[in-house]
Amino acid sequence: xTMKQVWTIVLNLFGPVATVIAVLAIWKCIEQGxxxxxxxxxxxxxxxxxxxxxxxxxxxxxxxxxxxIVFGFVVSVVVAVPLAFLIVTFHFFERLCYPLxxxxxxxxxxxxxxxxxxxxxxxxxxxxxxxxxxxxxxILLESISGFRLIDKRIFYITQxxxxxxxxxxxxxxxxxxxxxxFAGMKTATVYAVxxxxxxxxxxxxxxxxxxxxxxxxxxxxxxTLAAVIASALLGVILSAAMLASEKLLMPWMEHR
Amino acid sequence: xxxxxxxxxxxxxAGASIRLEGVTKSFGENMxxxxxxxxxxxxxxxxxxxxxxxxxxxxxxxxxxxxxPTAGVVKVDGRVLDRxxxxxxxxxxxxxLLEFRTALSxxxxxxxxxxxxxxQIETRARDLFAQLGxxxxxxxxxxxxxxxxxxxxxxxxxxxxxxxILLMDEPFGALDAITRTQIRHDLELLWLERRMSVLFITHSxxxxxxxxxxxxxxxxxxGRIVEEIRIDLPRPRPAHLGEYPQFAAHADRIxxxxxxxxxxxxx
Amino acid sequence: xxxxxxxxxxxxxxxxxxxVWEFAxxxxxxxxxxxxAPSVFCRSxxxxxxxxxxxxxxxxxxxxxxxxxxxxxxxxxGFSIGLSxxxxxxxxxxxxxxxxxxxxxxxPLLVVWFGHGLVSKVVLIAIGAFVxxxxxxxAGFKYLDRRLLYVSRSAxxxxxxxxxxxxxxxxxxxxxxxxxxxxxxxxxxxxVVEYVAATDGLGFVAMRAVTNDDLPLVFAxxxxxxxxxxxxxxxxxxxxxxxxPWKGA
Ligand SMILES: Nc1ncnc2c1ncn2[C@@H]1O[C@H](COP(=O)(O)OP(=O)(O)OP(=O)(O)O)[C@@H](O)[C@H]1O
Ligand SMILES: [Mg+2]
Numbered sequence: 093x094t095m096k097q098v099w100t101i102v103l104n105l106f107g108p109v110a111t112v113i114a115v116l117a118i119w120k121c122i123e124q125g126x127x128x129x130x131x132x133x134x135x136x137x138x139x140x141x142x143x144x145x146x147x148x149x150x151x152x153x154x155x156x157x158x159x160x161i162v163f164g165f166v167v168s169v170v171v172a173v174p175l176a177f178l179i180v181t182f183h184f185f186e187r188l189c190y191p192l193x194x195x196x197x198x199x200x201x202x203x204x205x206x207x208x209x210x211x212x213x214x215x216x217x218x219x220x221x222x223x224x225x226x227x228x229x230x231i232l233l234e235s236i237s238g239f240r241l242i243d244k245r246i247f248y249i250t251q252x253x254x255x256x257x258x259x260x261x262x263x264x265x266x267x268x269x270x271x272x273x274f275a276g277m278k279t280a281t282v283y284a285v286x287x288x289x290x291x292x293x294x295x296x297x298x299x300x301x302x303x304x305x306x307x308x309x310x311x312x313x314x315x316t317l318a319a320v321i322a323s324a325l326l327g328v329i330l331s332a333a334m335l336a337s338e339k340l341l342m343p344w345m346e347h348r
Numbered sequence: 349x350x351x352x353x354x355x356x357x358x359x360x361x362a363g364a365s366i367r368l369e370g371v372t373k374s375f376g377e378n379m380x381x382x383x384x385x386x387x388x389x390x391x392x393x394x395x396x397x398x399x400x401x402x403x404x405x406x407x408x409x410x411x412x413x414x415x416x417p418t419a420g421v422v423k424v425d426g427r428v429l430d431r432x433x434x435x436x437x438x439x440x441x442x443x444x445l446l447e448f449r450t451a452l453s454x455x456x457x458x459x460x461x462x463x464x465x466x467x468q469i470e471t472r473a474r475d476l477f478a479q480l481g482x483x484x485x486x487x488x489x490x491x492x493x494x495x496x497x498x499x500x501x502x503x504x505x506x507x508x509x510x511x512x513i514l515l516m517d518e519p520f521g522a523l524d525a526i527t528r529t530q531i532r533h534d535l536e537l538l539w540l541e542r543r544m545s546v547l548f549i550t551h552s553x554x555x556x557x558x559x560x561x562x563x564x565x566x567x568x569x570x571g572r573i574v575e576e577i578r579i580d581l582p583r584p585r586p587a588h589l590g591e592y593p594q595f596a597a598h599a600d601r602i603x604x605x606x607x608x609x610x611x612x613x614x615x
Numbered sequence: 616x617x618x619x620x621x622x623x624x625x626x627x628x629x630x631x632x633x634x635v636w637e638f639a640x641x642x643x644x645x646x647x648x649x650x651x652a653p654s655v656f657c658r659s660x661x662x663x664x665x666x667x668x669x670x671x672x673x674x675x676x677x678x679x680x681x682x683x684x685x686x687x688x689x690x691x692x693g694f695s696i697g698l699s700x701x702x703x704x705x706x707x708x709x710x711x712x713x714x715x716x717x718x719x720x721x722x723p724l725l726v727v728w729f730g731h732g733l734v735s736k737v738v739l740i741a742i743g744a745f746v747x748x749x750x751x752x753x754a755g756f757k758y759l760d761r762r763l764l765y766v767s768r769s770a771x772x773x774x775x776x777x778x779x780x781x782x783x784x785x786x787x788x789x790x791x792x793x794x795x796x797x798x799x800x801x802x803x804x805x806x807v808v809e810y811v812a813a814t815d816g817l818g819f820v821a822m823r824a825v826t827n828d829d830l831p832l833v834f835a836x837x838x839x840x841x842x843x844x845x846x847x848x849x850x851x852x853x854x855x856x857x858x859x860p861w862k863g864a
Binding site for chain 2: 250
């Protein structure tokens with residue numbers, strides 16, 4: 093190992109370690125300095141104990157949230173990408189949809205959550221619908237710019253090969269727009285988790301958001317924190333899955 | 349060998365004849381081209397040379413059936429062309445490769461879209477890669493290739509299905525002089541072997557004289573064909589054309605036409 | 616053609632959507648408990664104007680303070696991290712984690728800690744606004760064309776002058792785009808806190824309307840939320856225009 097590699101490893105470790113220490117120190121100071129009652133600010137070991145004691149419930153609720161996210165996200169992609177294609181391909185479609193898209197984009201999506209609850213009842217649907225709403229626009233807008241980026245002259249080549257419209261779509265347009273579509277989906281993952289948790293806050297009887305709300309309502313701070321950490325892990329797992337599928341699906345790109 | 353297709357090689361494909369009759373093109377008010385008439389014999393190598401903006405690319409797109417002429421017709425083997433020609437290979441000034449496919453699979457796109465037998469086309473693609481000096485580039489993506497290699501891949505893509513017509517729009521324009529001379533020679537060998545009809549567009553007098561059976565000289569916009577020069581040098585032609593006295597004569601002729609047209613304003 | 620037809624079609628499509636909606640809820644027997652007609656919820660909007668205004672102001676106040684705190688904290692930090700590769704390397708995973716953390720998950724926790732008032736809202740908004748501004752300002756300060764520094768150094772510029780005339784203008788487009796993202800997140804997040812715990816604010820009004828089965832009011836709050844979205848965006852466009860006059864707008 094060269095000095096440089098050692099140095100890189102030290103740097104990589106330094107930040108996270110220093111952050112953890114800093115967080116713990118602040119934690120301690122708050123506790124001591126402001127005389128915050130113990131039950132409001134549990135120690136890490138208490139959080140750990142709560143995690144171990146509730147492993148089953150944490151797992152079940154995280155899985156429930158994951159299901160909602162995946163469902164909403166997939167629907168979002170399945171609607172947004174073809175819509176982007178239509179908008180780029182047909183000029184009149186663009187002029188028809190664009191104003192609505194602009195207006196809908198300005199709506200802070202979380203304000204729609206109560207309405208979804210009224211319309212769709214309690215269950216998977218309203219929650220997945222919110223996930224879809226929150227992820228839809230980043231994916232749509234990035235896909236539009238992805239489809240626009242393709243060099244039109246490539247279609248001279250495919251036409252001279254006698255390609256059908258469908259062949260053009262699958263051989264050129266989809267792979268050509270894929271990097272942008274993925275950029276949109278990556279932005280959308282955090283929004284997806286946010287949407288799922290928000291929906292679970294206001295109308296659900298399962299899921300990690302519901303669990304956080306319940307635990308905090310019971311003033312069970314160790315469990316609240318354990319559930320918050322689980323929700324963070326959910327975000328990390330989704331982002332990692334995104335990066336992995338990006339590497340798998342787009343071997344032609346330079347990956348970090 | 350001459351340009352009339354006397355070759356007896358087994359790989360030879362019969363080139364098609366192309367005729368442009370009274371073709372013009374205007375973009376809105378702006379008359380960009382013609383009227384021009386071109387008649388290419390089967391298996392002939394014809395070069396079009398002319399100043400920038402005179403309508404060369406437009407001519408090629410019209411010949412390929414990718415752009416409808418404002419007036420006039422294109423006929424391939426006597427039949428009027430009213431849709432994009434498909435028995436053709438096209439090379440543009442920039443390579444226009446798909447960045448998400450490896451070099452080999454860019455070439456094999458021809459096989460996929462034309463539904464040709466995979467094994468046979470892949471063998472031919474690999475042979476072309478060898479002939480074009482692309483050994484080892486098969487599995488690389490376009491961004492991992494040099495500009496010259498990309499252009500060679502796009503030439504391979506245009507040839508792999510053995511088209512009877514090859515259309516090339518300044519295919520070597522972006523290359524350095526050394527690569528350009530080599531690739532010119534490689535193309536000439538491929539053509540000698542296959543004898544497809546070639547319409548080759550260039551700015552370079554050396555390329556025009558070095559490659560073709562016939563050079564068509566175009567005037568400024570709206571371009572017309574003002575001169576036709578038959579090049580009867582033996583093939584394959586050498587890297588340094590200066591050794592033929594005829595080369596200098598042909599080159600001089602083209603220069604003087606350009607001077608007469610006012611393309612060059614030397615004092 | 617031209618600009619007249621360019622603004623004509625958009626207006627037309629909005630008008631068409633609203634009229635179809637109005638028609639459907641009036642004559643197709645769609646209950647006002649499911650889809651109130653635009654005329655109905657516009658009336659509700661007018662009737663409830665006082666409470667909607669007051670709650671919007673409360674939400675906006677939290678957004679303003681939280682966004683300000685988050686942005687002010689993020690930019691200098693982004694500057695330091697952008698200029699120091701060692702710092703960036705070492706904080707990389709921390710930033711990635713911060714970025715992927717769903718901030719709204721913290722809302723119930725903050726409510727327990729800071730109560731039902733302004734503070735918990737402000738804290739969550741600040742955290743939410745902090746991250747995008749941080750990420751974008753790191754990018755802004757990091758990717759500086761080094762030749763610009765040669766220019767300023769050969770002109771004998773002081774460190775402060777280099778910052779003011781070279782680094783800051785180069786980073787500003789990134790920072791502004793981070794501010795835009797984070798302002799939208801701020802609005803989104805503020806509403807969530809109000810769902811969870813607040814006793815006031817736009818999110819609270821929406822939740823209460825749902826409980827009272829007052830769908831016109833729900834639609835009215837969504838309309839107000841959209842207006843806030845528009846307004847916030849308009850403010851950012853003005854800021855962008857002021858900070859980046861060379862981008863033109
Ligand atoms: N799609 C188009 N719309 C409008 N005008 C066009 C279009 N394509 C070409 N033209 C015009 O037609 C004329 C001929 O263009 P063309 O591309 O055929 O020239 P060229 O001879 O290939 O030039 P160069 O040697 O620079 O490539 C030019 O004046 C150009 O501006
Ligand atoms: Mg051209």
